[in-house]
Structures are given as structure tokens and as C-alpha cells.
Amino acid sequence: MSNYHEPAEELSQEARNFSRALNSLKEEVEAVDWYHQRVDLTEDESLKKIMAHNRDEEIEHACMTIEWLRRNMPGWDEELRTYLFTEGDITELEEGEEGESGGGSDSLGIGKIKK
Numbered sequence: 001m002s003n004y005h006e007p008a009e010e011l012s013q014e015a016r017n018f019s020r021a022l023n024s025l026k027e028e029v030e031a032v033d034w035y036h037q038r039v040d041l042t043e044d045e046s047l048k049k050i051m052a053h054n055r056d057e058e059i060e061h062a063c064m065t066i067e068w069l070r071r072n073m074p075g076w077d078e079e080l081r082t083y084l085f086t087e088g089d090i091t092e093l094e095e096g097e098e099g100e101s102g103g104g105s106d107s108l109g110i111g112k113i114k115k
Contacts, residue, residue: 018073021065028062031055 002008003023008016035055042048070076086093 018069021069021073025062025065025069028058028065031058032062 003019004011011019032055035051035058039048039051039055042051066076066080070080083090083093
């Protein structure tokens, strides 16, 4: 089964690389979840340490993929700069960063289109 939702042969190499990275990221995050569940339930301390190490390796892989996406795929850099390593209510950061609140009842809360 293909991970593509459009005909792969019609997609650019760049789009296929983005798909590869995004699918890899999903797989790494899923592996983090699996290992973390095992760590949580394992009573054998030496096995728990091994699985925690494996989980942390998967986190490293996910972070490396996110950094590649930040450097290469449009939108990632701006969004990561808005939300990562910040303080306060995460849901209010976009409004504070852009200086435009989408809080009105007629607004979808997505801000204005940038030119």
C-alpha cells in the first residue's frame, strides 16, 4: 500500500522527499509511544533502562527529522520559531507572535494572509 494520496509518478522529487520525511517522523513518534508504554509497565529495571534508551533514541531520530523539515519544507521554520522553547499558554503564542488576534466571534483565528 502506498503512502501517497496522489499519483506518485506525478509528484516532484521534492514532494516525495517531504512525504518520506513526514512518514519517517510519524514512525519515530509511534516508536516513542510504544517504548514509553513498555518502560512504564516493565518491572525489570535492566530491561526498563534498555527500553528507555531505545525510546530516547527514537526521540533523537524524530528531532533530526523535524530539523530537516524545518530547513527544507515551507512553513516549518516559522511555526517552530513561534511555538518551541516558549513560555506561557501555547494556544496564545500565535496571537502574541503575529500581533493579530483571531479572537472575534466572526474570526476563524487563523490570522491574515501574509504577502
